[in-house]
Amino acid sequence: MRRNLFIGTLLLAAALLFLSTVQALRAEEKRIPKNHPVELTSPPLCTECHTTDAGVALKPMASFNHSNEFVKRHRFYAAQTDQLCRSCHALSFCMDCHAYKDELRPSVKYPDKPDRWMPHKGDYIFQHRIDGRIDPAPCFRCHGRMNNRICRTCHK
Structure with missing residues (x-):
């Protein structure tokens, strides 16, 4: 009985470790880059590249709109880096x-x-x-x- 309990606990711990690792890897994908992915020589005019119908790999301008929820959480993004923020602000x-x-x-x-x-x-x-x-x-x-x-x- 104790052996089954030990094995069950060990399997549960392994599953939790696996899930937390997957979650950490997914969080890395969502992290904001330190600066604009393309080197800019002057302050950008974002609408030159980022349009609502942007093709290629560019994000549309709508994805940069800051909702009230973003304003409440912006400290997490600003704490990572201010370089990306300063590309617009x-x-x-x-x-x-x-x-x-x-x-x-x-x-x-x-x-x-x-x-x-x-x-x-x-x-x-x-x-x-x-x-x-x-x-x-x-x-x-x-x-x-x-x-x-x-x-x-x-x-x-």
């Missing part, structure tokens, strides 16, 4: 949301983009000290642990 694009002392309401800051998802409201520089003392754990998801570089920018 200037570094100042990041600062639209990630600037430290800009307290404009999103409706004022982005009047033409009412659907833009924002994690913090306009008065959050004042409000964050209250939220951070009540429960700092949600802050860590995007901002990291306390006393990191971002916090030390203002809290010296």
